[in-house]
Amino acid sequence: MQHTPRPCAAFPTSDPTRPDQAIVIGAGLGGLASAMRLGAKGYRVTVLDRLDRAGGRGSSITKGGHRFDLGPTIVTVPQGLRDLWAACGRDFDADVALRPLDPFYEIRFADGETFTARQNDAAIKAEVARISPRDSKGYAQFLKDSEARYWFGYEDLGRKPMHRLWDTVKAIPKFAMMRADRSVYAHAAARVKDEHLRFALSFHPLFIGGDPFNVTSMYILVSHLEKAFGVHYAMGGVQAIADAMVRVIEGQGGTVVQGAEVDEITLSAGRASGVRLVTGETLPAAVVVSNADAGHTYDRLLRNAPKKRWTPAKLKRARWSMGLYVWYFGTKGTAGMWRGVGHHSIVVGPRYREHIKDIFIRGRLAEDMSLYVHRPSVTDPSCAPKGDDTFYVLSPVPHLGHDTGVDWAVEEEPYRAKMLKVLEERLLPGLTGRVTESLTFTPETFRDRYLSPYGAGFSIEPRILQSAWFRPHNISEELPGLYLAGAGTHPGAGLPGVIGTAEVLGRLVPDAPGGVAPAALRMAAE
Template sequence: MTHASSPSASPPAADQAIVIGAGIGGLASAMRLGAKGYQVTVIDRLDRAGGRGSSITQGGHRFDLGPTIVTVPQGLRDLWAACGRNFDADVRLVPMDPFYEIRFADGETFTARQDDAAIKAEVARISPSDSKGYQRFLKDSEARYWFGYEDMGRKPMHKLWDTLKVIPKFARMRADRSVYAHAASRVKDEHLRFALSFHPLFIGGDPFNVTSMYILVSHLEKAFGVHYAMGGVQAIADAMVRVIEAQGGSVVQGAEVDEITIADGRASGVRLASGDVLPAAVVVSNADAGHTYDRLLRNAPKKRWTPARLKRARWSMGLYVWYFGTKGTKGMWGDVGHHSIVVGPRYRDHIKDIFIRGKLADDMSLYVHRPSVTDPSCAPAGDDTFYVLSPVPHLGHDNAVDWTAEEEPYRAKMLKVLEDRLLPGVSGRIGESLTFTPETFRDRYLSPFGAGFSIEPRILQSAWFRPHNISEELPGLYLAGAGTHPGAGLPGVVGTAELLGKLVPDARRRAETAAEHALRLAAE
């Protein structure tokens, strides 16, 4: 891993490629390009690879900043295999059992597991009359997985016809329904309705408005399980960097791309904030699609992704995340596992506050990550590391939340919820502490409106309606990451790189220099 140098501008070689952003989607894209024969340079403004999947270590605690679970390991194994490598030799995945526990405000709980008998018993315990409806929901989820994930999700969707021809199947599958509406059509108990419908929040979607195609996540969990990467997602990012470097590529940290350069009507490289210009035959932007079109292509004419169009788009919610370490708590809170979800007293109305009204509510629902129960490397001996996430409005609403004023009061409210409902006595045990607000996401990740997951995955913002993997604005430019097809989440951003592998032509090799020729002959 290197830091920015000062290269001089020169015409790009046919096998030179640049990837903007060392997030998981960008690193996966670099691996795919390397496998296709490109000499790849990844440029990132942060000091650690991984983007939102990176980490910060503070006082002996490793805080995993973004994604915490792996739901489709095969996507990563396929990526490594495309590079002639073995993922499991580089990263250790641990299956979670249970996946997570949901704690409701009325005291009810729901424990999600992969085992058929265990999950059937859990549903029957909560609402025996919903057992058959739950099984129907799982069948619905599997059907949408094969259509939405394995079929549409693994195909480039930049041609309108590819979307138009599947509309009849969308209609048959009731894609017009929301995820919540579909869950409500199968089960009557509100606890189960929540358990079957909250998943879109993990990819930035409103469960009451996102298309029911996203119930496929329930099948992903059931079929592939939920896993944790030892060392956190940072370990995956670091392993990706090693593959890229083994391919002859490089990851440059501490350098910000200011603009995508254009020559002869196509992308020709990038200009850094320092003023340096790096040429490339292929440019992949793993920056947010909104930032790519609004900032990096600010001087280029655009037909579709204009500033006005981006402003009208519906963006995913913001995130308030509190990372903290606790002292001497290894034996405490024995009923609190690796993943917990603490549900507030409201569901529908709270979601409306977040996505529609743009209002910061006093109540909250929390996702609590306690990796130290699985991975001792993330905390000092005897201590624990926590990550607590609350969905909040993004910064694009009228009367946007002023997080300079609200950050500390909101953390105090979050602490009270944790004390009352999950971690009694925690306030006296907290040591290291760090908070991220939507303003952090805006400034650290250059995310429009501080959105946590780019453009919200509503039906008219998915597939062809989403920014395309092959740019419709500039030849030679490709997009990866959460803001493009198939969407957010670890499987989604890794999937964007798989699509790039199908869209980007194989590299045309530059001529071998005399010195390289001599070295290759000596090696042979």
């Protein structure tokens, strides 16, 4: 069931004297989750979004009968969503159908080797032993390392506010013990010798915008997330999750307004007092949550407010995640073709370290590429016409802030042609004659559609000095009454991360005056 967006003319009645009014800027997954948390705490919530569908980067576009999921494609920690729904007195599984994927994905290396990731312990051990028997023991140790970092980095630090410096200082001894100074790749290299396995154990930071050779090894916890919780697909795509979130918000008495762009967060008596839209309308609120990119929030939406920490100069010095080139396309009559190609495939280019340097350090568009290929139609036939397929192919590329910037007006079509050539040679023979619908996103699209600084795919890069206290806080130190959610805040990007930002925010926002928070939410806040 798809949600019909409410037009921007349908604003709820605003009363500037009501202390239970809240506004959420942006109907991305972090914003929708925040609205659900606020609604559960007794607030009358209005979510404002400039796009025509809820979900932000997790929304979709339909062309010629093909539904293209624009951003996240998998659910790795379903419990985070179930906890969110439970805090609202709802049952997630009654609203969204998840399908476990097996295998999770297949990695295809340039030399012909493959690695198939599965949840089954015996199967994955056999896969490691097939590729490199001498690395079986090191792989087992890597998984133990991953689990330890999950309990510390995800369940402990990741689920509580980190806006007090002392909370990070207290964690330093544990960080040191766990060798947080190592990169993800360096930790993988310390455990296994085979380069195929080193890639398989270290590429995951790319899913949250991080350089595997520089992001702290705390992020190896992703391997435990996969192993412990599995990898799932939401039937109807992540759009189905976003639509279900809107229904919960509306069931709480809240409103989600599409086609409404916020131009500025307003101030009164030194506090956030609401928002002003690009149309000039002003909406008051006692609580304002920005799910816009943290950089956009501080640089644009608070452009007229004094700032001590997140100044334009500091934001310019920050390291931003890479950009993304994404090709969405449909194919005709291919449902029975490419039988060895499952829901997720990763086609690895001939270089790893040097290619990552091109993307993150040199800011150069390389001749070679590595591709993440999403084929949801093998699991969910509803995303394509009968007998056809729907694809989404992603290539990490430099963001727009490098001095050696890419001119995408020139490079967009040649890069798509290179991508097509790689796909035909390495994964989907005969693809050229089968493509019907086609759509591409470049970093410029991310800049213009999502208002992402530098067109970065995942906001601020999750390096160690841009994580926890060093990351934009969920409660703004710049303006009382303002809270932040989404990929650029703590704990970070990725579907579990942005849902987690709302959980942390829920611990910081007081209950609505006169309201009583549900017992489940109150217990979570203790």
